[in-house]
Amino acid sequence: MGYLPVDTIRKRKNGTPHTEDEISWFIKSYMKDEIPDYQMSAWLMAANFNPLTIDETFFLTREMKNSGEYLKFDSGVPTIDKHSTGGVGDKASLILGPMAAACGLQVPMITGRGLGHTGGTTDKLESIPGYNTALNLKDFKNIVEKNGISIIGQTESLCPADRRIYGLRDVTATVESIPLICASILSKKWAEGIEGLVMDVKCGSGAFMKSEKDAENLCKNLIEIGARCGLKVVALLTNMDQPLGRCVGNALEIKETLEVLGGDKETYADTRELSIELTAHMLCLSDKSKTVEDCREKARDSLDSGKALQVFQSLVELHGGDLSKLPEAKTKTPLLAKEKGYITAIDTYEVGMAGVLIGAGRKNKSDQLDLNSGFYFHKKLGDHVQKGEPLLTIHCDDGEKLKNSMDRLYSAIEIEHKKINLKPLVQSVFGVSQ
Amino acid sequence: MGYLPVDTIRKRKNGTPHTEDEISWFIKSYMKDEIPDYQMSAWLMAANFNPLTIDETFFLTREMKNSGEYLKFDSGVPTIDKHSTGGVGDKASLILGPMAAACGLQVPMITGRGLGHTGGTTDKLESIPGYNTALNLKDFKNIVEKNGISIIGQTESLCPADRRIYGLRDVTATVESIPLICASILSKKWAEGIEGLVMDVKCGSGAFMKSEKDAENLCKNLIEIGARCGLKVVALLTNMDQPLGRCVGNALEIKETLEVLGGDKETYADTRELSIELTAHMLCLSDKSKTVEDCREKARDSLDSGKALQVFQSLVELHGGDLSKLPEAKTKTPLLAKEKGYITAIDTYEVGMAGVLIGAGRKNKSDQLDLNSGFYFHKKLGDHVQKGEPLLTIHCDDGEKLKNSMDRLYSAIEIEHKKINLKPLVQSVFGVSQ
Numbered sequence: 001m002g003y004l005p006v007d008t009i010r011k012r013k014n015g016t017p018h019t020e021d022e023i024s025w026f027i028k029s030y031m032k033d034e035i036p037d038y039q040m041s042a043w044l045m046a047a048n049f050n051p052l053t054i055d056e057t058f059f060l061t062r063e064m065k066n067s068g069e070y071l072k073f074d075s076g077v078p079t080i081d082k083h084s085t086g087g088v089g090d091k092a093s094l095i096l097g098p099m100a101a102a103c104g105l106q107v108p109m110i111t112g113r114g115l116g117h118t119g120g121t122t123d124k125l126e127s128i129p130g131y132n133t134a135l136n137l138k139d140f141k142n143i144v145e146k147n148g149i150s151i152i153g154q155t156e157s158l159c160p161a162d163r164r165i166y167g168l169r170d171v172t173a174t175v176e177s178i179p180l181i182c183a184s185i186l187s188k189k190w191a192e193g194i195e196g197l198v199m200d201v202k203c204g205s206g207a208f209m210k211s212e213k214d215a216e217n218l219c220k221n222l223i224e225i226g227a228r229c230g231l232k233v234v235a236l237l238t239n240m241d242q243p244l245g246r247c248v249g250n251a252l253e254i255k256e257t258l259e260v261l262g263g264d265k266e267t268y269a270d271t272r273e274l275s276i277e278l279t280a281h282m283l284c285l286s287d288k289s290k291t292v293e294d295c296r297e298k299a300r301d302s303l304d305s306g307k308a309l310q311v312f313q314s315l316v317e318l319h320g321g322d323l324s325k326l327p328e329a330k331t332k333t334p335l336l337a338k339e340k341g342y343i344t345a346i347d348t349y350e351v352g353m354a355g356v357l358i359g360a361g362r363k364n365k366s367d368q369l370d371l372n373s374g375f376y377f378h379k380k381l382g383d384h385v386q387k388g389e390p391l392l393t394i395h396c397d398d399g400e401k402l403k404n405s406m407d408r409l410y411s412a413i414e415i416e417h418k419k420i421n422l423k424p425l426v427q428s429v430f431g432v433s434q
Numbered sequence: 435m436g437y438l439p440v441d442t443i444r445k446r447k448n449g450t451p452h453t454e455d456e457i458s459w460f461i462k463s464y465m466k467d468e469i470p471d472y473q474m475s476a477w478l479m480a481a482n483f484n485p486l487t488i489d490e491t492f493f494l495t496r497e498m499k500n501s502g503e504y505l506k507f508d509s510g511v512p513t514i515d516k517h518s519t520g521g522v523g524d525k526a527s528l529i530l531g532p533m534a535a536a537c538g539l540q541v542p543m544i545t546g547r548g549l550g551h552t553g554g555t556t557d558k559l560e561s562i563p564g565y566n567t568a569l570n571l572k573d574f575k576n577i578v579e580k581n582g583i584s585i586i587g588q589t590e591s592l593c594p595a596d597r598r599i600y601g602l603r604d605v606t607a608t609v610e611s612i613p614l615i616c617a618s619i620l621s622k623k624w625a626e627g628i629e630g631l632v633m634d635v636k637c638g639s640g641a642f643m644k645s646e647k648d649a650e651n652l653c654k655n656l657i658e659i660g661a662r663c664g665l666k667v668v669a670l671l672t673n674m675d676q677p678l679g680r681c682v683g684n685a686l687e688i689k690e691t692l693e694v695l696g697g698d699k700e701t702y703a704d705t706r707e708l709s710i711e712l713t714a715h716m717l718c719l720s721d722k723s724k725t726v727e728d729c730r731e732k733a734r735d736s737l738d739s740g741k742a743l744q745v746f747q748s749l750v751e752l753h754g755g756d757l758s759k760l761p762e763a764k765t766k767t768p769l770l771a772k773e774k775g776y777i778t779a780i781d782t783y784e785v786g787m788a789g790v791l792i793g794a795g796r797k798n799k800s801d802q803l804d805l806n807s808g809f810y811f812h813k814k815l816g817d818h819v820q821k822g823e824p825l826l827t828i829h830c831d832d833g834e835k836l837k838n839s840m841d842r843l844y845s846a847i848e849i850e851h852k853k854i855n856l857k858p859l860v861q862s863v864f865g866v867s868q
Contacts, residue, residue, distance in 0.1 A: 005605070006604075006605050038605075039475070040472070041472040041476040042479045045475075045479035170440075173440050173443040173444035173480075
């Protein structure tokens with residue numbers, strides 16, 4: 001087609017727009033190994049300085065989606081998914097997926113693994129002995145159609161171009177580009193065969209996006225580019241200034257999931273609230289005639305009736321998992337407050353990294369997890385604490401790792417003699433008419 | 435040493451300064467293949483957007499120079515070289531090198547090959563049958579010490595880091611960064627063991643730097659970074675709105691070289707003028723007590739006395755070359771003016787690319803040259819021409835190539851009914867006190 005990689009890189013560098021055809025050629029050639037990694041990474045860095053336009057991002061998204069297999073659902077059942085930009089203690093997918101399915105949606109949920117300070121839904125599910133996250137797309141689709149929901153990990157056959165490019169971005173400091181983030185998320189979600197997507201864009205000390213402005217920008221771009229892809233997108237900007245709920249760590253988060261699905265309203269109020277909000281927006285996407293409040297009601301009912309729990313249990317069963325064998329650490333060590341006062345800040349990134357130290361998360365992709373390791377937070381932001389009272393309990397059987405994590409946790413939690421105003425959990429909602 | 439490549443790339447991206455130690459580690463690790471090309475190219479692109487500081491450029495220059503062998507001259511003879519950013523028809527090195535040597539300097543000149551629209555001194559010398567441009571550094575040094583000058587091509591052992599990085603920049607659109615250009619030039623020149631460098635920075639339609647501001651900036655950076663390397667640098671900003679002299683093409687340029695060295699004052703007045711100016715500044719660098727005018731006088735005398743020609747002849751002889759066997763094209767075809775008027779513009783880049791079409795230059799590094807192909811310009815900028823009068827003569831034995839080049843040459847030369855004001859050949863001089 002007469003393109004030269006160096007010209008395409010130079011265009012990106014100078015901000016000269018790429019054509020549809022050029023982006024298609026660039027990605028296809030890369031996947032055929034006709035363009036080497038060193039040219040792709042130069043282009044990616046140029047794209048970090050001269051961001052792709054909406055048009056260009058759409059072309060890239062489509063090309064990445066078309067680089068592998070993708071699903072289509074023909075049953076007529078509204079097919080909606082949710083995706084989060086990643087947080088600490090965020091088990092909402094595990095709760096809202098079954099809730100949405102209990103309310104009649106189809107949820108084909110392909111999830112990621114934890115990396116760095118954030119956890120991953122795939123890892124959490126794998127803490128359930130026997131749960132198979134590596135189904136092929138056909139079996140995955142069958143379970144979605146039968147059970148309303150299946151949750152698996154990334155598959156090789158879906159969006160291989162995104163996987164290769166993301167791997168390169170990760171090691172070339174080119175992750176932080178909103179158009180590239182949009183293309184990566186939307187190509188994978190589009191390939192799931194969904195018609196609507198609720199995005200949970202996290203903002204705060206435990207989020208990838210530290211600034212609210214960037215997070216808002218990401219929300220707006222996801223909606224606009226999603227629309228170009230034919231995906232109805234609603235984006236919630238939610239607060240991640242502390243871990244969600246009380247549990248951080250894989251098996252521990254499954255326990256919290258079961259308790260919230262079991263109808264607990266008080267202990268994990270924020271986890272319950274976020275799950276209801278996200279489910280409500282998923283339901284709204286599938287039926288424009290309903291108000292968000294109608295949908296909240298329906299979402300709550302799926303929890304309180306026990307229907308969502310039933311869906312979760314059959315989900316686990318269909319994937320070969322056995323909830324009765326959930327692992328648990330033998331050693332539970334409290335982290336005691338060194339002074340009395342109010343908890344005024346939790347550096348949630350540091351909590352996540354303390355989780356990495358005890359094997360609840362991984363620093364490198366190849367790290368092994370301790371699926372039973374984790375934290376249980378007795379105290380949350382704004383709570384009052386007495387000197388010597390437990391702030392949290394560390395579940396970890398390795399004494400050395402435990403010690404390292406305790407130091408990191410102490411310095412992550414601030415106690416002061418003042419009350420604070422908490423930010424709302426859902427800070428704003430983008431892309432919805434109501 | 436605890437560095438991570440991705441952190442170094444992110445620092446460049448964010449404009450966070452690198453330490454001396456970090457740059458040293460980055461380049462050494464790259465040369466040991468511990469850092470892959472795709473991380474280097476991301477860093478290079480980031481460096482195109484967030485230019486290296488003077489300090490960082492100096493550290494990079496030194497590291498690249500130290501990546502291979504480098505020369506040292508102990509004889510006490512002032513050792514000075516000249517380097518040009520590349521032009522069309524620019525054979526000045528071949529003339530001023532012998533001139534400077536005839537005036538008592540040592541000139542260890544390691545030159546490049548032509549690429550794209552520009553020619554290369556190495557190629558020009560290779561049009562002399564037998565001339566060996568591939569001497570090892572020991573033989574090169576011997577000839578410099580014996581003859582005052584040797585001219586060879588790039589060697590594998592000198593600045594291997596620059597060669598690898600330049601190769602990567604070439605295919606990732608990351609050439610156009612002034613600090614990276616400075617580091618590339620100065621590392622190689624520093625490795626020659628010189629104490630002073632005269633830079634000919636070209637500006638105009640046949641130059642890499644199209645804008646005068648960029649060219650000035652390059653001059654100033656070369657001087658400042660050169661000083662950090664212990665190199666005295668003078669930079670002349672010279673005009674490249676038309677080919678230098680009358681000949682473009684390898685063997686043809688050797689002929690012009692011989693005529694200017696032979697004392698011709700009129701035919702190739704601009705080639706002579708530039709050679710005298712550059713030689714004069716080389717002489718000034720070696721002896722601060724002399725004025726530029728003193729040095730011009732000395733330079734002119736080296737031409738008019740025939741001494742420079744003798745040095746050139748012995749240079750060719752010492753390299754095994756035979757000037758009596760210079761190749762010549764059999765077919766010489768005039769390009770006739772289609773109308774009468776004044777020559778108001780010559781798109782010199784296009785002239786260079788027309789040269790590529792007839793084999794006088796190469797588009798890709800692997801292209802073969804026709805060393806006897808070239809152009810002889812009868813008319814230069816500002817000259818009056820009658821309809822049907824030859825503008826230039828094309829030396830080319832291949833009818834097909836000839837035809838293609840003629841179309842390109844016609845559209846490169848503008849003839850109008852108005853006189854124009856020519857820019858001076860030397861537009862400004864930087865880094866000299868007089």
